[in-house]
Amino acid sequence: MTIALNRRHLLAGAGALTVSVVLPGAKARAAIATQASRLALKPDQLATYISINQDGSAVGWVGKIDMGQGTDIGWIKMIAEELDLPPERVSMVQGHTDLTTDQGGASGSTGIWKAGAALRNAAAEARRVLVEMAAEKLAVPAERLTVVDGTVSDKSDAAKKVTYGDLIGGRHFDVQLEWNHEIGNELLVKGKAKPKSPAEYKTVGKSGTRRRDVPLKVLGKLEYMVDVKVPGMLHGRVIRPPVAGAVPIAVDETSVKDIPGVRVVREKGFIGLVAPKEWDAIRAAKALKITWSDVKPPFSGNAGLYDHIRNAKVAKKDEETNVGDIDAAFAKAAKVVEATYEWPFHSHAPMAPACGVADVRNGEATIWTGSQKPHHCREGIAKMLDLHEEKVKVVSMTGPGSYGRNDAGDVTMDATVLSRAVGKPVRVQGMRHEGHGWDPKSPASIHTSRAAIDKDGKVTAWHFETKAFSRREFFRDEGSPERTLAGQLLDWPLKPVWLFGLPGETYGFESRRKVSTTIPPLLERASPLRTSHMRDPGGPQTHFAVESFMDELALATNMDPVAFRLRYLENPRDKAVITAAAEKANWQPRVGARKQASGNILTGQGIAYAVRGESRVAVIAEVEVDRSTFKVWARRFFVAHDCGQIIAPDLLRLTIEGNIVQTTSRALYEEVKFDQSNVTSVDWQTYPILDMSQAPEAIEIILIDHPEIPPGGAGESSSRPTAAALANAIFDATGIRMRQAPFTPERLKAGLA
């Protein structure tokens, strides 16, 4: 076996377009189309999204990034399909701010859903323009031309032919697109061409296009963010206070005088240092004697977290939806059911503390980041440095996993502040306890559901209310200094965002109200518990609450959980995923927890479903609960997944597996602990995640393809119902209703006692 390596990340640096032939073409701008001469990235220009190399291969340019699920392969397939090229002859350039337009970075499962739509339209238009150019060149009417593998030929005279490379290779398209005047996730462009109908697809919807980053990763050949080395680069470390909120008031630099080349950088609340060798920077950060301000420990410890949320003043009601007369329905109720569910802070906890490199010199900055939002990163750094955004170039690198706004934006800003201070390139990577301890957290929340049941056992009203910390660092992520730790330590004015979110479902109860409220943070500035979005922001927790409650309602109305959902759900696609999962799992209808045979292992199945954007997923979890240890093993899953049109089924399956396993980890094990002073979940011992010994035995996936419906997102949808499916399975196995995550042996033991 020989593996061809395609160094995607080198592509951007080395130049994908290498031709210097200048030919005036009808639709091509006569320009030397190297990467250095990449046109101004106007969102309404075809050249911003698609280019053709001299050899006729194509490059897609996108302001988003694949985070390891093969989103790039999805884009490649969509572009290849429209251009009539084999996928092998299409490559992607992703995320770099000087090469791609702002499409919001990796965000909200919109890679295929939204950027894919724009790239598909752009590629269709590129093909239309190329055929038109060929018609002119071959003197054959366009409707008589056909394209096979990038060669345009006359249907009635195959000898008359021209390749994409001959037509435009190496030069830019000069074609204007219709643009919806949005930037970020919502950016959409359209040309005159209509994309193909699904009946014509050759590669979209089929498996087998291999990811190009995989061999590089497996063979140790991929250059990661942590591997970036810049000539003259110093290693930096930022030192965090032992009590959150404290700032340095005195620094004894003699404490590090014996470590070679150390330079301390202190600005307001920010304290860091640089050294030529990484190990020396680590030693110095440990040895540096700092006197911290004497602040009152800001927290009350995680034991009192939910009481705090319950009693906290609501800062903002950020969303509400209403259907029908809910008060009247409760007034007439024969029975009212109510329950509250609680979900802790989670750490993004990527595989390594984030790393960033900044080179701030001569009124310019080059930044290397693992952030999933390089354009936002540029925006924030430009503000911090008071530079025009064009003077800041952000190079997108593969980080140690990213599932939302983790610590990558913070570390990149730390490196920027250090580089500005010392006038040299600086690389920063924290230690493990800084990664876990100080990354922005997924917010803790409580969710209350109340339902009215009439005398006939019909659910007539449902009130759902969330009270949670806001996803404060949400809006454009690190796109402004005050949304980074460094910016907060440098006293940038805070601009709080109030946002949590509502569940996605189609339960057709006659009256219903969904409310989301948010509360102020425990510590306003530079908090280790400041909050951001983490994979399916708000999703796993709200659907843990909603879908656990639906099982409670099924029991209260003497119904089987699957039958209950099918009775009240309105959307046929929602019903279809539930039916498909139930069939695959051989679901046995029942009311309440099943009867267990004797023995130490209790087994159970639980179902949950959710809608996310244009996608919907039903998950059935099968668990084993050990009666002696109270440990839960999520042994098998059955997942029915409908995200509209499927682009790459094989990669979609792997994406779903990752979602299921990661959310199982969150539901069964994860909880950020903190004492009065600081976060105490600071490594993999104090913040355990799922281990191989507890990995599921099987995840059986049913993909429901709707080629006629544009693709919705798939990066997060299956994260949504998984925690509830597990809680419902635990109930089926034990009769114990888990209303607080994670579902640890301690909590089960308390319930079984």
Add this chain to the structure above:
Amino acid sequence: MARNYPQKEDDVAKRIELNVNGKMQAIEAEPDMPLLYALRGDLNMSDPRFGCGLGQCGACTVLLDGEAVRSCQLAVDSIGTRKITTLTGIGTPEKPHKVQAAFIEEQVPQCGYCLNGWVMTSVALLEKNPHPSDAQIRDALSGLKCRCGTHVSILRAVKRAAQA
């Protein structure tokens, strides 16, 4: 707050020779510096990676005379003449190790940052036990971390490699 590395007052840089992927290399380093920093910093390698510095995740795994060890936990001066093998030392694009070939076939990694630990530990496992059971694989790989949740495909890949 936990700080992970002991620092001795009498740290003095010392010449140390290391046998890395079959090649002898000399560096000047503090004797108690972890091997990981010698490989990544002094020898400019990128295949073992810093994940936790605590021996809890496995991203820094190398083989030491065929045994999978955490290079963040070994003082560089303690290695002696033992043979260090890293991820790039077990296979190449032309001749990938069967574990690497299986991980590629199963398209295992998402971010791939942790992958080094899984591949190297699986290589060491299959050397000792060429046909492990599911339980033996899980046992050998417990203690490694993957945040993307690729565990199920890792199990498939190790089983595939065992059959290769």
